[in-house]
Amino acid sequence: MEPLYKIDLKLLRYFLAVAEELHFGRAAARLNMSQPPLSFHIKDLENQLGTQLFVRHSRSVVLTHAGKILLEESRCLLSNVNQALARVEQIGRGEAGRIELGVVGTALWGGMRNVLYRFLKDNPDVEVRFREKSPGRQQTLLERRELDAGIWRMAQDLPAGLTRQRVQQAAFLVAMPDEHPLTARASIPLALLRDEHFVTLPSVHSDWAFLQRVCQRAGFSPVIVREAVEPQTVLAMISMGMGITLMADSYAQMQWPGVAFRPLEERIPADLYVVYEEKQVTPVLAGLLAALTQQA
Numbered sequence: 001m002e003p004l005y006k007i008d009l010k011l012l013r014y015f016l017a018v019a020e021e022l023h024f025g026r027a028a029a030r031l032n033m034s035q036p037p038l039s040f041h042i043k044d045l046e047n048q049l050g051t052q053l054f055v056r057h058s059r060s061v062v063l064t065h066a067g068k069i070l071l072e073e074s075r076c077l078l079s080n081v082n083q084a085l086a087r088v089e090q091i092g093r094g095e096a097g098r099i100e101l102g103v104v105g106t107a108l109w110g111g112m113r114n115v116l117y118r119f120l121k122d123n124p125d126v127e128v129r130f131r132e133k134s135p136g137r138q139q140t141l142l143e144r145r146e147l148d149a150g151i152w153r154m155a156q157d158l159p160a161g162l163t164r165q166r167v168q169q170a171a172f173l174v175a176m177p178d179e180h181p182l183t184a185r186a187s188i189p190l191a192l193l194r195d196e197h198f199v200t201l202p203s204v205h206s207d208w209a210f211l212q213r214v215c216q217r218a219g220f221s222p223v224i225v226r227e228a229v230e231p232q233t234v235l236a237m238i239s240m241g242m243g244i245t246l247m248a249d250s251y252a253q254m255q256w257p258g259v260a261f262r263p264l265e266e267r268i269p270a271d272l273y274v275v276y277e278e279k280q281v282t283p284v285l286a287g288l289l290a291a292l293t294q295q296a
Helices: 009-021 024-030 035-049 065-093 111-122 135-143 206-217 231-239 249-254 283-294
Strands: 054-056 061-063 097-103 126-132 149-153 162-168 172-177 197-200 223-227 245-248 259-263 272-277
Touching: 009 024, 009 035, 009 065, 024 035, 061 065, 065 283, 097 135, 097 283, 111 126, 111 162, 111 283, 126 283, 135 149, 135 162, 135 272, 149 283, 162 283, 172 231, 172 249, 197 206, 197 231, 197 245, 206 245, 231 245, 231 249, 231 259, 245 249, 249 259, 272 283
Parallel strands: 097 126, 097 149, 197 223
Antiparallel strands: 054 061, 149 272, 162 272, 172 245, 172 259
């Protein structure tokens, strides 16, 4: 088994000063200490290592072979220690670290993109790992503490321990074929969609459950004729006249050919929330949360 050295880093700093000055008096002045204690500490270091580091002359010292090796290694070691301590201080101040951030696809569109861009630009030592997941999956990963925070729409009925803050206001729009008769209206009452055919995401998505709830509040159940895994596929189906759907207004930015968007007569929120465990907020996550919620 290799020996475990218990050498104070201070001894290495003393050694480095003498090794670079090659003179105990100049090294002592550089360290702002008297010469006798410095000589004692260097002798102590040599005793601990069991080897001579300097050949001492009356007016100067010369490094031994072991001393030359220790000079190279101690420079690297002390540099690494300083970098590590500086890094830890940065993390403590929230200026460095890593964030595992769950997102739904459209969270990175519109104003949210600009906020995240500025945060990353202002914090170059912070790494944000974006993990695109459904809301249900994000919640599971938050409970397992595999995510630091998650961003999704209509974050409701959260389990104990998780909290939310709104980060972006949004509303649901009606997405329909651009030749649909309802495109003639400036806004659309939800009740007018009673007899429409809907194209939706699968039932595991929060959008599906939301569609069921809002339609039932308007007095009908949506007639779902097709499902697609990706929102882009939903838009493609709508452009081919296969049905309509309700989508967050951020999707309108895609300007999908053959698809028209109209607001609902009664605004239905599609706000984005950041969800996290309050007791697990690190300084670096606190910085991101502040950036996200300032624009809400």
